[in-house]
Amino acid sequence: MGARKILTIGFELASDDSEYASFDSKLSLLDWDIILVKPKLGDFYAYSDDYYQGKRSLSDSSSFRLKESSEHWRREIKQAVDAGKTVIVYLAPLQEVYIDTGQRSYSGTGRNRQTTRHVALFTNYQAIPAAFSPVATSGTSMKLVEKGAEVLASYWKEFEGQSAYEVLLEGENVPSCLMTRAGDKPVGALYRSKASSGALLLLPDIDFDDERFIEEDESNRVWTTAASQFAGRFVSAIVALDKALRSSSEITPEPLWAADSSYALGPESALKLQLLEAERKVEEAQQEKEAVADQLVAAGKYRALLYEKGKSLERVIIDALRLMGFEAASFKESDSEFDVVFESDEGRLIGEAEGKDNKAVNIDKLRQLSMNIHEDLQRDEVTSPAKPVLFGNGYRLLPIRDRPDPFTEKCQSAATISSTALVHTPDLFNVVQHLLGESNPEFARECRRALLFSTGRVSFPEAATSSRPSTGAQTNES
Structure with a gap:
């Protein structure tokens, strides 16, 4: 197996062994073997001065961009895991904003006409395709679960001291792999693909922006030796973790010959037809979305x-x-x-x-x-x-x-x-x-x-x- 292609989203590493993508890019994750994600709202509300119920309220334009980017990554992460990739999410602090839903209601007439703007709460975790509810908190005292988390042992030994949890993972059937030492609250989870050796791993946060990693050099920001050393250790640990996840997977990818029609099972034909119809509707919706997006660009x-x-x-x-x-x-x-x-x-x-x-x-x-x-x-x-x-x-x-x-x-x-x-x-x-x-x-x-x-x-x-x-x-x- 050749060198693993690593992509980071939301943070950068001082390493030539990884590449970086911003949260608002539109990359396909299928070109990468290991994807590291840190969900942050970043620049989406950098220039927002509006607030609603004590939280930032984004403009209609920023709301559209944020929702589009979140939907893109949610879709890409799911496809990547189903295709056998390893996706690791570092659980950043919970960020909440109100976004414009596009709905308006009106009252009054003429000069007294009033417009009510409808908004909805949105978080940085809506880009992650997993069923859990993040609860904001923080701490550093954690432990591996007693059973099923052996695959994490080597990584956790290396980076436990630099890890901190910023959210608890609430919800039914969260496949916890890390929990708080007191209270046994989930702070990490491992979701295995049912169709491939892919995995979605949620881990406590690491400070990738440590002040020791950057220094000013003639008005330019450059990586320090500490940043390069950290990145080297981190990439090595991530590659080893990816290997361990794959070797511990109980799923054998279906060989091409097994997909021959002679091995088809009863419900599959009807389900394939349903899938084709669903894909047709998705394609039509995508075409409609692109047409409206073109109109939006022209209007702006x-x-x-x-x-x-x-x-x-x-x-x-x-x-x-x-x-x-x-x-x-x-x-x-x-x-x-x-x-x-x-x-x-x-x-x-x-x-x-x-x-x-x-x-x-x-x-x-x-x-x-x-x-x-x-x-x-x-x-x-x-x-x-x-x-x-x-x-x-x-x-x-x-x-x-x-x-x-x-x-x-x-x-x-x-x-x-x-x-x-x-x-x-x-x-x-x-x-x-x-x-x-x-x-x-x-x-x-x-x-x-x-x-x-x-x-x-x-x-x-x-x-x-x-x-x-x-x-x-x-x-x-x-």
Whole structure:
């Protein structure tokens, strides 16, 4: 048997003998022999400021991503175990959040209309395909069960001192392999596949992020010698544990010849037909899900105004201007190329777009914009200068609330001299958000006029922010 392929999810090891995947990746686990999982919600609620009943409440977008990732890993872990893989879950501290169920209820009419957002409790353990209820607690005093846990003896001797339980495993028929010394409460479990030599092993947590494992080196984080030594011991123990689990399995994988139709048993034909029908329904549901997911991506395209740059930012600016009632398109003719030319009954404008990762938009784009205005005026069909507009997305990688001024002082003073309108693209997003929420031709007209007649930073009408969504009322879906 060759070297075992090891994948870690939710934590990393300082070893070339393992590879790492984040919780929001979509890897198939069938490419690996040993899969190590630490279920953590991580970045899913890093930017959530909403709370419900004392716990974080995720936005609809974060809720969708979290549920999708959890369902992916739950499915992949089950398939991996059924395919004969070893999956080891390190029982991290219990994390609970409220997620958006997608359901809404309404009361009142007109301006008094109230929306109630329905939420449901979600935990980091819903990605694990095993029937148990995690109960938050903590401790270090544990023991192997008296019978059936011999396979763990070598591993436990090596890592008992670095293991700590963060949850108790409650539920009927939990196949416990580790328990508390006092009270005999399950803190580890071993689930064997009924169809293969695969196993799902739940073990007490280990601190893989020990402060001794990382050090700063010229602004970079690097593994220490202690991290490499730990990883070496750990991988060796895991490979030995995998071997022990396989050798102790009482399941012999069915050989291909035994699956011949001549050996078929009575109930199998009907069950195979049921399975085919179930797979057909799953495929149809998956196709419907993918179609809705594509629609969701298209519906959310305007969020690019918050964080994009380059051609992607230019395209979404054009779509936003069209939504406002402009005729808008990029322009390329001979040696002239403009990011966007847009016009309406109120007037004609030319725009340039610029996104900066971690700095403000500077004066360079204003020079380009000025040249574009002159080149445009030289065309025979143009009789008067277009209004210059600079669309800037400074500090685009920072959360909106943490961004300094998106335009430099030089850029702002030069814009005043050249009568250029400066548009912070997140401000344009607020306009789009309002227009998508309700049809408001007068508001759209006022926004067009704001672009045409502003000099310096554009302030759109107040209505642009009056309809911005909030968490609002919530109710728990049990």
